[in-house]
Amino acid sequence: xxxxxxxxxxxxxxxxxxxxxxxxxxxxxxxxxxxxxxxxxxxxxxxxxxxxxxxxxxxxxxxxxxxxxxxxxxxxxxxxxxxxxxxxxxxxxxxxxxxxxxxxxxxxxxxxxxxxxxxxxxxxxxxxxxxxxxxxxxxxxxxxxxxxxxxxxxxxxxxxxxxxxxxxxxxxxxxxxxxxxxxxxxxxxxxxxxxxxxxxxxxxxxxxxxxxxxxxxxxxxx
Numbered sequence: 001x002x003x004x005x006x007x008x009x010x011x012x013x014x015x016x017x018x019x020x021x022x023x024x025x026x027x028x029x030x031x032x033x034x035x036x037x038x039x040x041x042x043x044x045x046x047x048x049x050x051x052x053x054x055x056x057x058x059x060x061x062x063x064x065x066x067x068x069x070x071x072x073x074x075x076x077x078x079x080x081x082x083x084x085x086x087x088x089x090x091x092x093x094x095x096x097x098x099x100x101x102x103x104x105x106x107x108x109x110x111x112x113x114x115x116x117x118x119x120x121x122x123x124x125x126x127x128x129x130x131x132x133x134x135x136x137x138x139x140x141x142x143x144x145x146x147x148x149x150x151x152x153x154x155x156x157x158x159x160x161x162x163x164x165x166x167x168x169x170x171x172x173x174x175x176x177x178x179x180x181x182x183x184x185x186x187x188x189x190x191x192x193x194x195x196x197x198x199x200x201x202x203x204x205x206x207x208x209x210x211x212x213x214x215x216x217x218x219x220x221x222x
Contacts, residue, residue, distance in 0.1 A: 039063025073100025169211035
């Protein structure tokens, strides 16, 4: 039997934490290992309980959800963070991804979609809410270009890998990329795996950040 996905719920509203707990504990395949009402407690809970996923609110006391996410992701490669917020703003998407979050969903997401998101993130993939990827493109397009050079940042990445990285940044799944480039799904998966290793990225969300920060993909390209 597969071990249940271990979730830490971080939200400053007790009612919401209770609601998430009821949902998760009534769903086979999930277990709640802890709760946190502040950003600092979320970091401590992640260290103590080593959850598979932290369900993280953006606006938290002590430390913001973004600050807590950065500390959690810096401290472990095993715990993923799924950001859940009512604030549908570009700056939060950008900051969440930069901090190392593997997913970003709005609080009006359905319970079923939230459960799917937790499963996807726990499996080591990345997930963004519908339309978020396009807003990320706009957000990065408005940012000053980093001082580091494009060639140095993507040094060692082959032409085919750059092509695939571009498509990942535009929100295509492995299946979509395989169809677009007439490659097998296994080949695409292998290329994505090498990109993660070469660029020292946690997951696809981090590949998106790298693609925009290096200038490989721009808002104009969309």
